[in-house]
Amino acid sequence: MDLRQVLTALRSGWWLLVVGMLSGGAAGLGGSLLQTPVYESSTQFFVSSTESASTSDAYQGSQFSQERVESYVRLLTGDELAGRIVAGLALDMEPDELVQRISATAASNTVLIDVSVTDSSAGQAQRLAEAVGQEFPRLVTELETPDGGGRSPVKVTVTERPEEPVTPVSPRPRRNAALGLAIGLLAGIGLAITRARLDRTVKDPHETAELVGAPVIGAVVRDDDLKRRHVADRRGNSRTAEDYRQLRTNLQFLKVDAPPRVIMVSSAMPSEGKTTAVVNLALALAAAGQRVTAVDADLRQPEVTTYLGLSGGVGLTNVLAGTADVDDVKQLYVERLSVIAAGPTPPNPGEMLASSNMARLIEKLRKTNDYVIIDVPPILPVADAIGLAPKVDGVLLSVRYGSTRKDQLQQAAATLSRVGATTLGAILNILPPQDEVATAYGYGYGAERGRVEDPRDGAVPQRTFWRVKSSSRHARPRRMFATEQEG
16 A cells, blocks of 8 residues: 555544544553552662771772672572561561562662562552661671671661652553553554455545546535435535536546547446436536436336436337337426436346347437436346447446445446447545545535535636546546536
């Protein structure tokens, strides 16, 4: 993954970062609160030589003391001293258990030894440290006194007496909570990136263009009202209505000299927004003064007339079967937009769409319309659309954001290519409104959600779409710009 993909993954999986941080912080804080507090009391010893009559003796004694310090550190954490303390204080523990609570360190090139003793009780920690301060000098004296009697050459003095600790040294709730937050954040980042790598659905216009081998010419945001009604509110200037107007405009940039007039709209799999795209694209074209006929050629699950509230009894199959004329089955929905229903479901829908009668019907509609928009079944589940695809000027593929799988989209595009069909582009449907892609395609909706500018006021909406070079199917998409002036 490159940096852009990583940032996209983090944006789409931001909630994983939040959950990770909250979980890590809660775990660190909760673990701290459940732990038994541990208190620490410290003392310090100074090791010196008793033979210091002259300067030379003092120097040699200092060297002698430094050599002894490392050995004394081990004595402080040994069983002999621990056993004496346990016996002296009548503790209910074994010497080796006490050893685990005593730590000793010696500063380099000095004769100082720092000793710390820990316990769950602040008072007990101080008593244990005091016992170490009493017993350790005695132990050193016994060990260093010559067998024949005399004075020990080493003297151990307590230079810092232990005090009763006020606050525990462990646990540290703030530190543990901060550490938990950091670990949780890293875990969330890892999960977000892993989730993105495992996600095989289409979300990126760059990748969509590469998979289809044609530009992404439009993006339609998720709209709950459109989901219920299937028809965008054309009287207002909603974001969804503007998305379809922009899709209409971008069609002109595909083939400027010979723009496509008979357009088939399909998808890789069902429920990817193709019929909604057909209805609203046809309405957008009609609103711009174009004569449009929308044909419901999804003979297995026709929905165009259902979405528009028209009759679906007689339609395309009657015309292809020769039992009705095209003018008899046309239904006027609004000015300049006619609709041809699917008609009765035939036993052989694929053969009917690939028939010569269908080709003649297309040519007849071409002569009387500026645009013919045809809704067909999805490409992968059934072969109905494959026979019709070469007969039209081009195909638009409806791609559902976060639902259409990459392999499915690539397979659908390859199927169209094998039969010689022209793939005009892709429509990225049902984008989350706050997604980066929706923002890139949007006009006037990101900064002021409550206010929408009317393009007829003189503003020129600028949009982006992504296209690939015609010389290579999998070439890197280039970012293009389209502008629309509503008149």
